[in-house]
Amino acid sequence: MTETAEFHCDADANLHEHMRRQLNATARQLERTRRVETVRIRQRERLLRLLVESMVELGISGAELQAARRAYKQAGSKAKSAAEQPRKAGRS
Structure with a gap:
């Protein structure tokens, strides 16, 4: 009986x-995730600041930026659509 109690x-x-x-590993992973997110936020802020500084320096208006964004998205959509065409043709 004693052996069973010791085993338990x-x-x-x-x-x-x-x-x-497991709890310690989870806590460490959570802390790493928080640090990574903090770094990502700081990098994003720096990128935005650099973008604004460059826009001011080069005289780029908000309207020009919006037009460039739309053109970029449209070009991406066209490229994606073109990439899907051969797949669709192969299915027929």
């Missing part, structure tokens, strides 16, 4: 140790 104690201790390690 060892199993419980192992389970608790495993759970503690």
